[in-house]
Amino acid sequence: MKYILLLLISWSCLAQKNEFPTAKVDSIVKRIQLPVFPAYQVNVVKLGAKGDSITNNKAAFDKAMALCKKNKGGTIVVPKGIYKINGPIHFVSNVNLRIEKGAKIKFSDNPQDYLPMVLTSWEGTMLYNYSPLIYAYECTNIAITGEGTIDGEGGKTWKSFKAEEGPGKNLSRDMNHNNVPLKDRKLGEGYFLRPQMIQFFNCKNILVENVRIENSPFWCLHLLKSQSITIRGISYKSLNYNNDGIDPEYAKDVLIENVTFDNGDDNVAIKAGRDHEGRANTATPSENIVIRNCNFKGLHGVVIGSEMSAGVQNVFVENCRTIGYLKRGIYLKTNADRGGFIKNVFVQNIQLDQVEDCIYMTANYHGEGKGYQSDISNIHFSNITCNKASESGIVIQGFPDKKIRNISLKNIEIKEAKNALSNENAENVLITDVFIGKRATVPSAVSKH
Template sequence: MNLKYLIFLLISTFSFAQKEKFPSERVDSIIKRIQLPIIPAYQVNVVKLGAKGDSVSNNKPAFDKAMALCKKNNGGTIIVPKGTYKLNGPIHFESNINLKIEKGAKIKFSDNPKDYPMVLTSWEGTMLYNYSPLIYAYECSNIAITGEGTIDGEGGNVWKSFKKKEEAGKNRSRDMNHNNVALTERKFGDGYFLRPQMIQFFNCKNILVENIRIENSPFWCLHLLKSQSVTIRGISYKSLNFNNDGIDPEYSKDVLIENVAFNNGDDNVAIKAGRDHEGRANAKTPSENIVIRNCNFKGLHGVVIGSEMSAGVQNVFVENCKTIGYLKRGIYLKTNADRGGFIKNVFVRNIALDEVEDCLYITANYHGEGKGYQSEISNIYFSDISRNKASESGIVIQGFSDKKIQNLFFKNIEIKEAKNALSNENAENVLMTDVFIGKRATVPSAAK
């Protein structure tokens, strides 16, 4: 081996190893930047505007009036007291407003697609016009959804039936993405069967979602699209329909997700950054500076990055989380050769998993799709992770021979049982310290 190359390799490996410590100071700096919304003192109770919590009456006019009054007063709090309030249509936010859903209160949205006008939104990483999300905030600042009440998306009937009909609309959206079709021509809605998100904050900042319960979403539950300075804490889920991701930050930055009790029909947290051509064209707006801590995972996957991540994902910090039920995969990084972009600077520590299929899964060849735009995956750190059983694999790493995954660090990982311990393909600079998969080897005693 060339002496200069050997010295370079040793220096590079030493430099990489020095970064093994979880960078708590970087987490602290992100959290200090995040601003909670400032809400004016004005308050309005929807009941005083004619709302009836009888689970039958259409309360959309009263909620719209409450939003308009808050806007007229430069913001305020909309109080939803105990009762079940049916809404035949979406809530569209204005700035400087807190929607406070009190304990014992439930907002229950209709599942009639005709109640939801088309708005500018995104669907699986492609910008387009589609049915309005049930709660929609566009270009707002200082907004909040708080209280101990429930939001019910009624996603299990009509919306659920859309899943088997969506293929043509989904493919049309992806063709428009790949062919750079003008946004004004990307009209979907009726006849295309693309389900709306339950809650979407689009181009918003200074956002708080706290203590509410989310149930029965039509599609993704809480979508953070091109937003920043976001705090999500203390919320809980029971949303088990198709594609019911819990939280999807996309092209978003400075996000804190903490003390969340997930129970979802899909990913718990799925960090995204646009799909394919369109995502790569937005390379200046990656998803970044995302902190996930003290959460309970339950659903399909715990924390996922991708697969729509073409603008890049960086600076993700996950710590002090555990499972409270089934997960297919604990931490899952996924992309393919259609995406491009990058996943880098991901730090995961203090994760306790029970029984899952795969513990840590990193693939650059998701579904074996695509060509020409392989992604960069680098600088990924795992430490202090335990799991009782992996019914499939402990650790999976899948790169490409001509685009290897680089700089992976594993420290203090213990998986007590796994069908397949480790699959490591096309990765370089992989460092493992105190990694145990299966039964630990014992120190042989001296021969007598």
């Protein structure tokens, strides 16, 4: 009798751990602080900006930022019109860039306009490169708000960089692996590494709300080494190469909600540095990230990896659905070059239409690497529906000597799939009420001859 009781207790504990931890989500959201701004306001038109889509308004926007700095912060108002800016916007603390309805900021696509180089990160490696189009470094209390549009003009010159980026990309990875000092990692001109559209780097108390993001050169919204971040109500149409929607990297306490994605790559890609450099930063994993009430459209919905070498933990995804094509719904990807960990991921109430793969977890992404296998554990999926997976319903791929562990799949229905379930090198996988393909009913009676 004691044994039965003990077994019941252990199973009930496991079941409780698998429940979506709403209290934990609430505590993260409560801890995130929205930015606050002084009353000072400046309208760019009053500083000489012209919303005629031709005039270069760089000087007017720079002057507005300088006036805000002088007044210890404030709001920069961008009224209706199309404002060409030949070069980046560099934030200072305590500033809200408010792009009003009918207003569009249209950046130039001349790479020279984004020099001198700034300290940034490119696919998980810290280096000096072209400035992101909107760049905030070591700022507190900053926001981009309003119902206007930011256009990165990424479809021409920047798009052409993709075919040329190989040598620069490989050099950046060599610098990472060989611990080249940061001051010597100068890429920029001649290396063809495209800049991010918006990057918050070492910032705190950030809000991006209701704006529309279009035509980014590279990643759209990069949350780098920043914390206390709210992204809500924004929308996208950005279909160039590598146009991830939101990339939290070494980011902490992040709320992403009510976002309408339409991206040429991942909608949300949670990252935490690449390889040696990432593993040296295990004190700052990406953690406490809440993604809810979003509409997915693009390559993949929510991705963790593949650059996640400092670790990713405490990710909560709920109440999201697709509004168009998605290759994969939820995608955890790492390989034996990365190391680090992915743990404590909870996903619930997801509605997918047609995908290639519904849920995909792999420790062997692209079959690359050796020596640094990642630790993937405590991953929980519940209440997920999918109309059709043209390839696989659920894929779990660990290594024989480094298994993915403690996975729960509960209340999942995938109505049609070419391959139902592929589960290799995983342990303690709990499957409850999972239906892939047509649901079985009562067994038929023995036929009469």
